[in-house]
Amino acid sequence: MLKMALASTPTTRPDGQPEQAVAVVCIGMAGAGKTTFMQRINAHLHAKKEPPYVVNLDPAVTYSPYQSNIDIRDSVNYKKVMEEYNLGPNGGIMTSLNLFTTKVDQVIGLLEKRAAPDPENPNRKPVKHILVDTPGQIEAFVWSASGSILLDSIASSFPTVLAYIVDTPRASSTSTFMSNMLYACSILYKTKLPMIVVFNKTDVKDASFAKEWMTDYEAFQQALDNDQRGNAFGGEEGSGSGSGYMGSLLNSMSLMLEEFYCHLNVVSVSSLNGTGIDEFFEAVKEKADEFRRDYQPELDRLRAEKEENKRKQREKELEKMMKGMSMGDAPSSSAVGDIKADDDEMEPLSSDEDSDEIDDEQDAEGLQARYEAAMLHQENSVTADASFAKYLHSQRGQ
Ligand SMILES: Nc1nc2c(ncn2[C@@H]2O[C@H](COP(=O)(O)OP(=O)(O)OP(=O)(O)O)[C@@H](O)[C@H]2O)c(=O)[nH]1
Numbered sequence: 568m569l570k571m572a573l574a575s576t577p578t579t580r581p582d583g584q585p586e587q588a589v590a591v592v593c594i595g596m597a598g599a600g601k602t603t604f605m606q607r608i609n610a611h612l613h614a615k616k617e618p619p620y621v622v623n624l625d626p627a628v629t630y631s632p633y634q635s636n637i638d639i640r641d642s643v644n645y646k647k648v649m650e651e652y653n654l655g656p657n658g659g660i661m662t663s664l665n666l667f668t669t670k671v672d673q674v675i676g677l678l679e680k681r682a683a684p685d686p687e688n689p690n691r692k693p694v695k696h697i698l699v700d701t702p703g704q705i706e707a708f709v710w711s712a713s714g715s716i717l718l719d720s721i722a723s724s725f726p727t728v729l730a731y732i733v734d735t736p737r738a739s740s741t742s743t744f745m746s747n748m749l750y751a752c753s754i755l756y757k758t759k760l761p762m763i764v765v766f767n768k769t770d771v772k773d774a775s776f777a778k779e780w781m782t783d784y785e786a787f788q789q790a791l792d793n794d795q796r797g798n799a800f801g802g803e804e805g806s807g808s809g810s811g812y813m814g815s816l817l818n819s820m821s822l823m824l825e826e827f828y829c830h831l832n833v834v835s836v837s838s839l840n841g842t843g844i845d846e847f848f849e850a851v852k853e854k855a856d857e858f859r860r861d862y863q864p865e866l867d868r869l870r871a872e873k874e875e876n877k878r879k880q881r882e883k884e885l886e887k888m889m890k891g892m893s894m895g896d897a898p899s900s901s902a903v904g905d906i907k908a909d910d911d912e913m914e915p916l917s918s919d920e921d922s923d924e925i926d927d928e929q930d931a932e933g934l935q936a937r938y939e940a941a942m943l944h945q946e947n948s949v950t951a952d953a954s955f956a957k958y959l960h961s962q963r964g965q
Contacts, residue, residue: 588620588682589855590697590725592718594754595732596747597703600767603838604732605700606632611844612696619696620681622674624717626663627656627702635700636681637674639667660707668713671720679724696851697725709754718758722866726858728851729754729762735835736772741787741794744777745817745824752827761854761862765847766835774835780821781828787821 591608593601605621610633612619623635626645631638643666649659678697685691699721701708708714721727731751738744755762766774780787795814832850836843 586695588678588694588697588725589851590678590699590721590727591730591851592699592701592721592727592760593730593732594701594705594709595765595767596705596734596750599732599734600838601700601703601732602628602632604730604765604767604836605698607836607838607841607844608847609633609698611841611848617692617695619698620678620694622678622697622699624664624667624708625660625700625702626667627660627704628700631700637677639663642670643667657704657707660702660704661711661713664702664707664711664713664717668716671716675720675724678721682725697721705750709757715758718760722760722862723870726855726863727760728854728858729758729760730765730847730851731762732765732767733777735766735768735774735777738766738777739772741780741791741817742813744780745820748781748824748827749820751831752824755827755830759862759865761857762830763832763834763847763850763854766833767838769835769842770837770840774833778833778835781831781833784821784825788818791817791821 593605595601602625609619609621621633621635621637623631623638623640626639626643626648628640643663645659645663648654648662648666649656652658652662654662682693682697684693701714718727731754733747733751738747751762751764766777776790780790791814832854834843834846834850836847
């Protein structure tokens, strides 16, 4: 009995708030090791007896080394989408994401259900982590409308942290390192979510050089000079520094990125042999707290602003509609047919002859209220698709 009560009580944070599941969204350039990293952190949480809830948003992946609770491939057939819409690989990914996004309410509903205690099954612990894998074509997710909707929806329900995976051996020259950091920077400012930069594949190359470049401007300058002298940016053979534009561009960008580096947590891991995973989860905890402290209020403010704008827009449309209908005039009998009412379910109308004289103002108000209610209802309604919901339910783990 005591065991049941404990299992159904969510744990609490030091500030007394109930512990919420944290969503970790893995993003990174093609081949950076997102899938291998996902497999590693998934195994790590399983070993700690805290199995996560796993979502795969990559429709094009052919083999996944871990099991997903929700997998975009089960509801959207990427190959068929390409055929049917006559699309190339990137268009196929984007269209598959668009189709999947139409079901985002159901996906979030399932995540919320699994992250809360289940009164019918008190022994089942709510998940503490939701892991999300994204397409290798990073821009198809980060810069698409569907990617934004999916991320916003997750972030509006759970503290959400981005894990930006970097292929460390491939980022060891100043130019590839800077390209990676610029990409990370644009994602951070686009998504407005806390970010952890994960230097992966450190079994091949240690990430200390990257950490140094991010904290010591002069060390980066030194590396830049070495790359220029070593003709790393091209140019005529033997001339040394290439055109010189690349060097000065990287130089200016490194200055600009100093501010961006302050917002990041940096960890080095090897998804292959499992080093650095504990540090990664410490960073997740830190970033989740930062989300609640700094990002949540801003997100709430933006959401309230959006709601207010929507309300104003709705009122405007309603006003326009009421004017268009010129409620002040009695409708001509030929234009509007009699409303056939099922009397059993209706309030009896007053037999008083004066009922015809209900003033137009009252009529307009009643109609307006009904329209308002109808529009509100329409906004709140969730797309129902029984077969999809049934399918997703069947995908839920334990
Ligand atoms: N040495 C080493 N190789 C790794 C590590 N992580 C991933 N790899 C290798 O890197 C390659 C790409 O890894 P994936 O996990 O498929 O990368 P991805 O980012 O999911 O790839 P896409 O989804 O195609 O963009 C594979 O050959 C992995 O075995 C690591 O920590 N160390």
